[in-house]
Amino acid sequence: MELTPRIKQILQFVLEKNEPVLEQDIAQHIGVSKRTVQREFDYIAAGLVDYDLSLCKKKNIGVWIDGDAVNLNRLRKEVTETQNNNFSDKNTRRKYLIYELLREKIPKKLFYFSNLFGVSEATISHDLDVVEKKLAGYRLSLIRKPGFGVIVDGKEKDIRTALHYFVNDNMDDESMRSMFFENREALLRAMKNYNSVKVYGLLNSSVVDRVIQVFEDIDENRFNHMAEDSYIGLLIHTAIAVDRIMKGNVIEDTDLPVNVQFDDDYPAAAHLIEALESEFDIKLPKSEFSNILLYIKGSKQNRYNMEDDEELGAEKLLDIIDKLIGVFDATDACEMRQDDELIYGLMMDLQPAIIRIENELYVYNPLEAQIKSEYPEVFAQCRQAAYVIEKATGHKVPDSEVGYLAIHFGAAMERIHERKRRRRPVEIGIVCAGGLGVARLMSTKIRGFLREDVTIKTYWSDEITPYVASKTDFFVSGLVLDNPDIDIVKVSPLINANDIMAIRLKVDEYSRMPSKQEDIDFNEQLSQINEIVSKIKRLTKNYSNYRADSASTMEQLVERMSYVITDSMAAADTLKNDIMKRERVMTQVFPELDFALFHCKTKAVNSIVFKTMTPEDGACFTDESMKNIKAAVFLAAPMDKGETDTEIMGRISSAFVEEEGLLPSIFEENVEETRRIIKKALKTYFNEYISKMQ
Known part of the structure; x- marks a missing residue:
């Protein structure tokens, strides 16, 4: 039998008398209504069976407990021993006071609490002042009227929230941890072992035991997949609800959910409600069914689907x-x-x-x-x-x-900190058939989703030499590359979410692997540095802008610039054909940026070339193929001259987006300003190149 504070008061009063006592006298003694005492006697009568005792009632005579003297003494001893709570401690007393106020929505007089806790009514009144402030955090208040008593005022939903918080917050830490981290059988044992929790005597252990047994018997799959804290919460919620309903506190709060729909969680809630009604011989209101269903839907799971x-x-x-x-x-x-x-x-x-x-x-x-x-x-x-x-x-x-x-x-x-302690930089190569401009756009999009220590370089497919492969961890390509010796992530040129995920996983994989080592001596490093310096100097020095008729077609512009760049008709034809071939694969005309980018790798030039062309008699070209374009940019690099040319072309391509003043300087035909901005972009590349050699 659960010896709650009120039941202990009733039993102690009855056991002290050697004669029947009237229910009204008991009610006046402990400060509650006669109906409340009668309700408690229904529970006491069932509990006395465990002591081989019986509760006797006779109209106009009273109530008494009948049975063997040994069993009566055993009951007296248990009632006395469980009265040893230290209610002189104000914090302990106030916790019990909160629970007494919340567990039943009926008025209770100060005398009842004074008698229950063994302190003065003035002390109880001061305790209520403190308790009222705590309850305000749950949108609850106290109604306190002389002659009426004290009762909690607020919505049923808020009362339940406060009850849940109070019960959970007063569980012993070690006991709670065992509930969370041991298996479910240990959890159920811990729930039953109320001697190890601070809330002993608050929850009705008989109800809790039976609720736990209901959960075990129905073996509902939905409950088995709940996280332990959610499972405990549902047990406590159910035990409190059943206990309150058994005590006559059936409240159809309009703020509780009542509209339920049939879904995957509905059968689990219905199964539980049916089992509870059968076990406790009660009728749970529709709002309680809906509340349990909502609790199930809001429970954390130990798996994901x-x-x-x-x-x-x-x-x-x-x-x-x-x-x-x-x-x-x-x-x-x-x-x-x-x-x-x-x-x-x-x-x-x-x-x-x-x-x-x-x-x-x-x-x-x-x-x-x-x-x-x-x-x-x-x-x-x-x-x-x-x-x-x-x-x-x-x-x-x-x-x-x-x-x-x-x-x-x-x-x-x-996990991030752990990975940082044991990861290395990763080198990625981007390969695209649509031209270097498309590859650079792919690179820019991928860059935003990767760590700062990931290096991305762009290549033509024929640039994937053994040397490049030895320096690159893996390649990203829209092409099917026939090279079994390299690791390739096949992607869409538009780079979708799945592509980004695949690239991230590959980066994570390589960051934990040993890096590819390069055995390059100092003299070779110096040669490479000198080669890059020469290329950058030659490119910026030879940059120039040319004017063309604003009515020129795209092909006419390409043809004219091809003759400017090369030194023979044959070379000019080759360059023109290479540029137009690449343009047919994917256009590099960008109306939204007011410029067109024509670039290629070709046998028509021996060194990288950067030139521009603007309309001579108007702000924009007017032909349909170049309509509203303010400038045409030409980039050409020699075939099979290594990755530095490709990287330089890529840096210039990126500068059109990243360097705010570059396009305006070209539109305004400010050659020196264009050279300055290009030098700035290539200086960044040069410094990065040097730092990687160290």
Whole structure:
């Protein structure tokens, strides 16, 4: 039998008398109504069977306990021993006071609490002042009227939230940890072992034992996949609900959900309700069914299935996750987006969390205080990230939910730090048949999703020599490359989300592998440096701009520039054909940027060439093929002259987007300013090249 404080008061009063006592006298003695005493006697009568005792009642005479003297003394001893709670400690007393107020929504007089806790009514009144402030945090208040008593005022949903918080917050830390981290059988044993928890005597252990047995007997798959804290929460929620209903506190709160729909969780809720009604011989109201269903839907799971995300939608979940990650430092965020463990962990927990937040369902986080204390920076970042969820749901995210976010992101940060301690830079090569411009656009798009220590270079397919392959970890290509000696990630030229994921995984793989070693002596390094210096000097010195008729067609412009660049008709024809061939593969005319980029690798030149052409009699070219284009840019590099030419061409191509003043200087025919900006872009490349040799 569960010896709650009130039952102990009743038993002690009855056992002290050697004669029957009237129910009204008992009610006046402990400060409750006669109906409340009668309700408790129904429970006491069933519990006395365990002592081989019986409760006797006779109208107009009273109530007494009948049985063997030995059994009566055993009951007296247990009642006396369990009266040893130290209610002189104000914190302990106030915890019990809160629970007594919450467990039944009936008025209780100060005399009742004074008698229950063994302190003066003035002390109880002061305790109520403190308790009222705590209850205000749950949107609850106290009605305190002389002659009426004290009763909690508020919505049923808020009373349940406060009850859940109170029970969970007063569990012993070690006992709670055993519930979370041991197996389910150990969890159920821990739930039954109330001697190890501080809330002994508050929950009705008889009800709890029977509720646990119901859960074990129905063996519902949905419950078996719950995370341990959610499982405990559902057990506590159910035990409190059943206990209150058995005591006559059946409340159809209009704020509780009542509209339920048949879905995957409906059968589990229906199965549980049916089993509870059968076990306790009660009728659970529709709002209680809906509340349990909502609790199930809001429970955290110990597995993830993408098909479970139909309500919120996997795409919407991923969008929220991406925004959560975006709150963190850009470098860390890039790493997090590649962390499958973080993504799947959030996918598993975020949907039920949003259901809980939207419906203001309480969730207990036993690690919340520890996270705030030991990882304040991570918690603060997750509090900032939680604004993403608040914006999506329109509801405030409580600290307990922020704590769960901190668990996910804190673990991800630890993994990032561990990877940084043991990873190396990675070299990627981009190969594209659409021309160097397309390859550079691919490179720019990929760059935004990768770490800073990843180097990306662009190549023509015929540039993948053994030397290039020896320096490059893997290649990204829209082509099928016939080279079994290199590692290739096949992608779409537009680079979709799956391509980015595949590239990230490959980067992560190579960052943990030993780097490819180059055996290049110092003299060879000097030669390479001198070669690059010569190329940059020659290119910038020989840069010039030419004017052409604004009505010129694309082919006419290419033909004229081909003659300017080369020194023979044969070479000019070759250059023209190579440029137009590449243009037919994919156009490099960019109306949105007001320029066209014509480039190729060709046998028509011996060194890299950079030239521009602008209309001589107007702001733009007018032919349909070049309509509204203000300048044509020509880049040509010799065939089979190594990767430096390709990299120089790529840096110039990127400068048209990255260097704000480059295109205006060309449009204005400011040759010196154009040279200065190109030198600046190539200087960055040169410094990077030197640093990699060190």
